[in-house]
Amino acid sequence: MKLSEIKDKKPLVFNYANYVTPQFVANVVNVIGGSPIMARELEEFPDLVAASDAVVINSGTWRRSELLETIKLAQLANQAGKVVVLDPVAVGIPSRSLPVVALMADAQIDIIRGNAAEIAWFAGVDFSSQGIDATGNGDVRKIALLAAEKTGAIIALSGKQDVISDGHTTLTIDVDVPLLATNVGTGDALSALIGTYNGDGISIENTMRAMATMKLAGVKASKKVKTPGYFVNQLLDELYLLSENELDAFINGGGIHD
Numbered sequence: 001m002k003l004s005e006i007k008d009k010k011p012l013v014f015n016y017a018n019y020v021t022p023q024f025v026a027n028v029v030n031v032i033g034g035s036p037i038m039a040r041e042l043e044e045f046p047d048l049v050a051a052s053d054a055v056v057i058n059s060g061t062w063r064r065s066e067l068l069e070t071i072k073l074a075q076l077a078n079q080a081g082k083v084v085v086l087d088p089v090a091v092g093i094p095s096r097s098l099p100v101v102a103l104m105a106d107a108q109i110d111i112i113r114g115n116a117a118e119i120a121w122f123a124g125v126d127f128s129s130q131g132i133d134a135t136g137n138g139d140v141r142k143i144a145l146l147a148a149e150k151t152g153a154i155i156a157l158s159g160k161q162d163v164i165s166d167g168h169t170t171l172t173i174d175v176d177v178p179l180l181a182t183n184v185g186t187g188d189a190l191s192a193l194i195g196t197y198n199g200d201g202i203s204i205e206n207t208m209r210a211m212a213t214m215k216l217a218g219v220k221a222s223k224k225v226k227t228p229g230y231f232v233n234q235l236l237d238e239l240y241l242l243s244e245n246e247l248d249a250f251i252n253g254g255g256i257h258d
């Protein structure tokens with residue numbers, strides 16, 4: 001979906017969110033032109049999935065007692081033909097791989113967005129991490145490609161280098177914006193942006209546009225403010241102000257290559 005279409009159609013993005021960052025995630029979807037909704041009640045899922053254009057599942061604060069409901073949500077989205085995006089927060093920690101393994105086994109995950117350490121888990125590649133953050137270095141293009149081949153999902157690997165791969169085509173966004181890594185929630189919000197952009201159909205192009213959106217907004221914000229507190233608010237403003245022309249110029253201007 002193009003940014004102008006998002007602003008026109010206001011896709012409804014159902015976020016099965018963690019309990020740490022939902023307000024920021026909802027604001028990011030909202031300021032870009034989408035319509036966020038957060039819920040955790042199984043009884044609501046059929047109605048909300050029917051009304052939504054995308055379902056984004058974040059396992060950051062998963063609970064065993066809710067796992068079957070989470071799987072049911074993904075299955076309902078599959079049956080309704082709605083894109084399912086998974087944000088597998090800190091999946092490299094053994095206890096956190098449990099919900100991800102169960103979801104992958106019993107439902108179709110269309111797009112997986114994670115940092116390099118999280119995506120490396122799907123690829124079966126060692127990559128150092130510290131809790132929710134990736135701390136290592138490695139061939140992130142190879143990791144994303146391998147993860148896509150192993151999962152059959154579109155992989156959106158985020159970090160200093162963003163890599164998008166479906167196992168055949170691999171795109172990279174090579175723009176360093178360290179401040180983007182300083183706020184908790186920018187990854188969660190990026191996963192919701194990916195759902196928003198894929199609301200009209202799942203594609204590597206839509207996924208790349210979502211990642212370019214966050215990256216460009218980060219570049220613009222980091223030119224104006226230099227500390228995390230101001231940055232997170234400036235980032236929201238830059239997302240709100242972003243135009244299709246600016247985004248296309250960024251995408252076509254060499255920041256992104258295959």
Ligand SMILES: Nc1ncnc2c1ncn2[C@@H]1O[C@H](COP(=O)(O)OP(=O)(O)O)[C@@H](O)[C@H]1O
Binds near residue numbers: 159177185
């Ligand atoms: N060093 C960096 N330079 C540029 N962008 C970054 C950097 N680290 C993270 N980002 C960006 O921050 C956002 C969140 O990514 P990341 O920090 O990898 O996710 P998570 O918060 O889930 O660990 C993404 O848009 C990513 O491109």
Ligand SMILES: Cc1ncsc1CCOP(=O)(O)O
Binds near residue numbers: 020021089
């Ligand atoms: C701190 C924390 N703990 C469980 S989920 C979460 C938020 C993770 O946010 P992000 O992956 O966007 O940094």
Ligand SMILES: [Mg+2]
Binds near residue numbers: 089090114115132188
């Ligand atoms: Mg994360």
